[in-house]
Amino acid sequence: MIQKKICLLGAFAVGKTSLVSRFVKSIYSDQYLTTVGVKVDKKTVQLGDQQVNLILWDLAGEDEFQKVRMDYLRGAAGYLLVADGTRRSTLDTARMLEQRVTKDIGPLPFVLLLNKADLVNEWDVDEQAMKEILASGWDTFKSSAKTGEGVEEAFQLLAKKMCP
Amino acid sequence: MNDSPLRIVPSKPIHPDPPDVLDVLDILDLADLPDVSAPLGDALASDDQQSAESRLGELTELRRLLMEPEQLKIGNILERLNNPHVRARELSRPLPEAIRLRSAQDDALSEALSPTIVKAFQNSIKSDPRPVAEAISPLMGPAIRRAIAVALSGMIQSFDQALKHSFSLQGLKWRIEAWRTGKAFAEVVMLHTLLYRVEQVFLIHKQTGLLLQHVTSDPALSHDADIVSGMLTAIQVAIGNFAKDSFGRRDEEQIDSLDMGDREVWFETGPSAVLAIVINGQAPETLRGDYFAPALEAIQVEQRDDLALFNGDSAAFENSRPLLEGCLHSQYKDGAHPDEFKIPAYVWLLLAALIITLGTWGFFAVRGQWRWNSYLERLKNEPGIVVAETGRQRGWLGGKRFVTGLRDPLAADPEAILRNETPIDPSTVFAHWEPYQALEPRFILARAQKILEPPSTAELKFENGTLKASGIAPHDWVTESQRIARVLPGVTAYDDQNLIDEDLKEPEMVRQRIQQQVIRFVTGSAQIAPGQTQSLQALLSDVQKLSAIAPALGRSVRIEIVGHTDTEGDPSLNQRLSQERATKILSMLTSKQINPNSLAVAGVGSAQPVRDETSEAGKQFNRSVSFNVLLLTPRQAKTLLLQANPKEGRQ
Numbered sequence: 001m002i003q004k005k006i007c008l009l010g011a012f013a014v015g016k017t018s019l020v021s022r023f024v025k026s027i028y029s030d031q032y033l034t035t036v037g038v039k040v041d042k043k044t045v046q047l048g049d050q051q052v053n054l055i056l057w058d059l060a061g062e063d064e065f066q067k068v069r070m071d072y073l074r075g076a077a078g079y080l081l082v083a084d085g086t087r088r089s090t091l092d093t094a095r096m097l098e099q100r101v102t103k104d105i106g107p108l109p110f111v112l113l114l115n116k117a118d119l120v121n122e123w124d125v126d127e128q129a130m131k132e133i134l135a136s137g138w139d140t141f142k143s144s145a146k147t148g149e150g151v152e153e154a155f156q157l158l159a160k161k162m163c164p
Numbered sequence: 165m166n167d168s169p170l171r172i173v174p175s176k177p178i179h180p181d182p183p184d185v186l187d188v189l190d191i192l193d194l195a196d197l198p199d200v201s202a203p204l205g206d207a208l209a210s211d212d213q214q215s216a217e218s219r220l221g222e223l224t225e226l227r228r229l230l231m232e233p234e235q236l237k238i239g240n241i242l243e244r245l246n247n248p249h250v251r252a253r254e255l256s257r258p259l260p261e262a263i264r265l266r267s268a269q270d271d272a273l274s275e276a277l278s279p280t281i282v283k284a285f286q287n288s289i290k291s292d293p294r295p296v297a298e299a300i301s302p303l304m305g306p307a308i309r310r311a312i313a314v315a316l317s318g319m320i321q322s323f324d325q326a327l328k329h330s331f332s333l334q335g336l337k338w339r340i341e342a343w344r345t346g347k348a349f350a351e352v353v354m355l356h357t358l359l360y361r362v363e364q365v366f367l368i369h370k371q372t373g374l375l376l377q378h379v380t381s382d383p384a385l386s387h388d389a390d391i392v393s394g395m396l397t398a399i400q401v402a403i404g405n406f407a408k409d410s411f412g413r414r415d416e417e418q419i420d421s422l423d424m425g426d427r428e429v430w431f432e433t434g435p436s437a438v439l440a441i442v443i444n445g446q447a448p449e450t451l452r453g454d455y456f457a458p459a460l461e462a463i464q465v466e467q468r469d470d471l472a473l474f475n476g477d478s479a480a481f482e483n484s485r486p487l488l489e490g491c492l493h494s495q496y497k498d499g500a501h502p503d504e505f506k507i508p509a510y511v512w513l514l515l516a517a518l519i520i521t522l523g524t525w526g527f528f529a530v531r532g533q534w535r536w537n538s539y540l541e542r543l544k545n546e547p548g549i550v551v552a553e554t555g556r557q558r559g560w561l562g563g564k565r566f567v568t569g570l571r572d573p574l575a576a577d578p579e580a581i582l583r584n585e586t587p588i589d590p591s592t593v594f595a596h597w598e599p600y601q602a603l604e605p606r607f608i609l610a611r612a613q614k615i616l617e618p619p620s621t622a623e624l625k626f627e628n629g630t631l632k633a634s635g636i637a638p639h640d641w642v643t644e645s646q647r648i649a650r651v652l653p654g655v656t657a658y659d660d661q662n663l664i665d666e667d668l669k670e671p672e673m674v675r676q677r678i679q680q681q682v683i684r685f686v687t688g689s690a691q692i693a694p695g696q697t698q699s700l701q702a703l704l705s706d707v708q709k710l711s712a713i714a715p716a717l718g719r720s721v722r723i724e725i726v727g728h729t730d731t732e733g734d735p736s737l738n739q740r741l742s743q744e745r746a747t748k749i750l751s752m753l754t755s756k757q758i759n760p761n762s763l764a765v766a767g768v769g770s771a772q773p774v775r776d777e778t779s780e781a782g783k784q785f786n787r788s789v790s791f792n793v794l795l796l797t798p799r800q801a802k803t804l805l806l807q808a809n810p811k812e813g814r815q
Binding site: 001002003004005025026027028032036037038039040041042052053055057069071072074075076077163 | 369370371372373374375388390391392394395398399401402404405475476477478
């Protein structure tokens with residue numbers, strides 16, 4: 001069985017933890033995020049005949065008071081980048097995080113999740129922004145912690161990108 | 165020229181024969197060869213100039229052909245001797261063998277080289293100590309650790325001995341505590357003696373934090389090791405960041421341990437891998453040097469390529485499992501692991517004594533029970549005894565055995581059986597028997613005999629519910645028996661027909677005499693045959709006598725006069741004739757003041773012959789009257805009267 005370390009990155013309160021909580025095996029409470037700054041969970045993905053254990057480092061979200069520490073990304077094989085579709089600024093944060101990861105750690109496979117897809121009426125990311133994201137070649141999914149939309153697909157795609 | 169290295173010494177003696185050209189050339193000093201050509205040139209000058217030049221050319225060519233190989237060899241030799249690089253290369257080939265040979269001979273070479281080597285070593289350390297330090301560190305580390313371990317081990321052993329001698333009764337106390345608290349003995353020992361125990365060892369890939377291998381002392385702790393491994397790495401990074409931010413700690417400084425109450429997590433960090441060791445209790449720091457660091461070093465050496473090329477597949481690190489398992493150490497206060505706890509000799513002795521005592525007690529208990537069961541079985545098979553309940557009374561060591569039930573007073577005595585037929589001490593048995601009357605035939609008969617107490621001349625029998633009395637008994641006993649026998653339990657009828665009342669002995673004899681009388685008659689007539697006067701008088705006398713004494717004995721006399729005929733003649737006439745004959749006797753008796761109520765007549769014709777008619781004498785006897793005499797009790801008389809005349813009987 002193959003193991004891969006992946007990280008869950010995004011701005012503060014984009015719903016990272018809620019998004020994956022239904023899909024991962026967790027033995028630690030969310031309190032670890034506020035105390036240690038990271039919580040480690042596990043997600044098993046089936047890639048053909050091979051099982052891949054994704055050891056998921058859920059990192060505390062970034063805001064104006066707290067930056068994501070790149071130390072946690074050392075050794076990661078990829079990451080999930082989460083932005084809140086109802087807050088345009090979180091997409092900018094995601095872009096900035098991607099640049100920092102590339103600069104500090106190096107280019108890593110990643111998948112962008114535009115979260116809160118169930119709140120389409122409050123959507124703040126316009127078509128133009130979506131086109132820009134797609135034009136940049138980012139693999140992007142709309143996701144929802146409420147419906148579970150896009151999460152499993154994102155894990156599958158990221159696993160494929162890490163284990164080509 | 166003798167000092168010149170270019171001098172060629174002949175290798176073989178000069179032959180006496182004229183040498184050939186080559187031999188001549190061999191002995192020439194090659195340095196003088198150019199001079200050889202000069203006299204040849206002078207000779208040619210005196211000859212034809214052209215031919216001389218031609219021959220000179222031929223000689224030169226000849227010299228070249230003859231001398232060139234040797235000149236090449238000489239050139240190579242000069243090159244080898246004069247070029248220091250070539251000489252060094254040449255020297256390096258036999259040098260190791262030469263050193264080995266010389267070192268085998270004596271120590272001259274070592275002595276000669278020692279100062280130079282020492283000087284070189286000093287110069288090397290002076291200029292750059294790192295290569296030397298790196299070279300000897302693999303040797304120095306284990307050596308130092310081993311020396312410290314030996315010293316500590318001796319100290320710990322002496323400490324253990326002191327503990328053992330100080331608390332020799334500790335094991336027994338702990339056993340009592342385990343018994344009192346209901347805990348397992350091993351658990352109590354561990355609580356009291358555990359210093360530390362390495363519970364889990366995680367081998368973690370340093371760069372990724374992914375779990376490479378995991379071993380545990382308790383299989384129940386092995387779940388989700390990969391998540392725990394990630395979290396341990398994350399915490400290590402978090403604390404490292406905290407220390408860096410707060411105290412200016414450098415990146416290369418690693419977090420050594422985490423204290424979590426009764427557990428600690430120690431980290432042993434290598435270039436490519438990290439050991440995270442979970443320890444319960446207070447482990448000595450020497451464990452790092454003794455076990456953890458060597459294990460990590462060995463893994464990093466043996467699996468250097470696997471660590472460098474790790475891409476998430478940890479299968480290759482199964483090989484490191486034995487090394488990690490070697491880290492699962494534990495230490496107890498008295499040096500005794502709970503699983504290996506040795507029971508003191510006196511405990512064994514006590515245990516043996518207990519087993520012997522229990523065995524002896526068990527033997528006697530089983531034997532006693534077996535005897536008791538046999539006794540109970542004997543009682544159950546004894547008629548007139550019904551065992552209701554058995555057991556043992558409450559009390560120290562079980563108390564007395566007891567047996568309760570029903571016992572017919574006529575049955576065998578249970579206590580006598582206990583005393584006489586079993587080895588059981590009667591004082592250890594409590595018995596209580598409620599009396600009852602058994603309805604078994606032998607008990608009914610025995611009870612009747614006990615109650616009626618028949619005289620020796622009488623005998624009682626019990627058959628199918630009827631108590632039968634026979635023989636001779638006093639009149640009082642006869643009448644008392646008739647009264648009592650019917651109310652005896654189990655007796656449904658009383659038959660004393662074969663019992664003769666002692667008071668009725670004479671009447672009985674009279675009765676039998678009357679019944680033996682046969683009064684013969686004349687053939688075909690109701691006239692008494694002649695010659696029977698004496699018989700008639702005896703008959704009358706007996707009837708009178710019987711009628712006189714029977715009422716005094718409470719009996720009434722009933723005499724049935726039965727008339728008979730022989731078989732000759734008409735049966736109806738014979739019937740009437742027999743009736744007349746009986747009536748004749750009846751008249752005779754009544755005429756002599758015999759109560760006619762005690763008399764009855766019956767004519768049976770030839771139907772009930774008195775004798776077989778095989779002779780004339782037999783026929784004569786059948787022309788007669790016979791008598792049936794009954795001495796009736798009042799009840800029998802009443803019954804008989806009812807049968808004869810129901811209406812009158814009721815009145």
